[in-house]
Amino acid sequence: MADPLLTLASVHTHIGQYHILQGVDLTVPTGEVTVLLGRNGAGKTTTLRTIMGLWPPSAGRIAFAGQPIGGLPPPDIARRGIAYVPEQMAVFSDLTVAENMTLAALAGPPDTARLEWIFGLFPALKKFWRSPAGVLSGGQKQMLAIARAIVEPRALLLIDEPTKGIAPAIIESMIAAFAELKRANTTILLVEQNFRFASSLGDTVAVMDDGRIVHRGTMGDLAADSVLQSRLLGLSLDAHA
């Protein structure tokens, strides 16, 4: 396994009176795609939001590239090289596609070569470059949300359920785009419910339940073991093929 880029040790998060994360231990290796699986309400989204600082941890340690980031404000975390793609097509609807992308380029205007690379991954964005993001289809909005996160090279991408509510044809092009990101050695922590999507991209996997990590291993091992899938996720790969 590659060196860890992100480490969570005994991380707890409270939201109001609710104790959501109850001691999460997770390691995200550099240059790999780590998939976070689990049923609804297991704490996957809270884990991403806690890493991003949107819900600060109440206890535990979060380290990114060896430096503690737990409790830092979200802008500071983002500027350290972590990009977050929330679920539900999180674009800025009133801004154009171009403005959405430019907004996320914190170091200055987006690099032309990188933009061309992104257009190669998501051709629709080039076509609707000057259109308001609010009028894009659901799949195009999701592509824009991901493109915005990679408009500049980032050390780590946190991506929350990119296939949720997306048409199968778009999911196929998204798999191709993620495969390209993976070839470019991008480190990704991906929350996903679609097991076929997750298993086609993931190198390592962590399964959550009740605010804790209950399984860690390689994606290959989990994909090959239908009994383990059934026990951990209540599903089998065959059923979702």
Add this chain to the structure above:
Amino acid sequence: MSGIADTLLSGDLPRSRILTALLGVIVGVLALAPLLFDGAQAINTAAKICVFIVLAASYDLLLGYTGIVSFAHTMFFGLGAYGVGLALYGWGATWTSVAAGLALAIVAGLALALVIGLVSLRVKAIFYAMITLAVASAFAILAGQLSDFTGGEDGRSFRVPELLRPATLLFRLPLLNIDITGRTAAYYLVAGSAAGLFLSALRVVNSPFGRVLQAIRENEFRAEAIGFDVVTYRTLGNCLAAVMAVFAGALYALWLRYVGPDTTLSFGIMLDILLMVVIGGMGTLYGAIIGATLFILAQSYLQKLMGAAAKSTQGIPVLPDLLHPDRWLLWLGVLFVLSVYFFPAGIVGTLRSRAVTQEQLPKT
């Protein structure tokens, strides 16, 4: 030609033919008002429209672009008016007094906006609105009670620099047979400054800074996650809007040659600018031009118009009573309800969305 317009308007063109025509008529009439109209009421109305375009645009910067609901905007308007007015009253009718009064008002406005922003922009919108309401009320009471300094409820009348005095005859336009007086100079000072301030605001909202404000308005968590400090950006937006309101107040004082709580600090003015922005269209800036023009025209002429209408319908039962000039506020209310009903996104927002052609919409 379109290149110049594009540069002047920071690439943010009206994007609707009807809107372009409406704006063209308003700007054209305002630019030529001293040459077109003879009576004092028409020029006063035109100058008031110019001042309120700036004030409403500055409030749109806050409400429409930053998503901040503030009730302290008239306080900054009042600061500008009192700053220039009291400086001219106390230090004499010179340009130095104008500059010093304006500078002091800007510093005070910036300081207040910064303090209010840093202290209260972390709280939820409703609490922020309440805090601004409390601060603005306290300021209005203070202005009324420090009567030795501010003139209290009566306010202060003052003289303006000679160039702006109505009695000053600058030159005569022989072809049109019109005297260009200090009053005309004062009007063009107000109109020119209003144009400059409006174009500056357009530049701000179309800059990268303006895009961040819009992103924060739409979803502050997403903006934070991208890397923007929401409180810092909102506070800067608050300060910019405050400075613009200070300028509007200073221009109004120079035009009226009077400053008092009723003309600058009343809660009624706050409601007026809120209505102007909502009716014109929030988050468009051009909405400030349309909203301020319609609102002030209605305020100034609806009563007269209704008087004429009541007279011409004398023979018809009920109608003359309904159209009696004393009921102008009722009809003003009806007009606003109708405008909100038929233009839910404001006049500019609705006209722009209607003008969006099918080619601009992506097909999936």
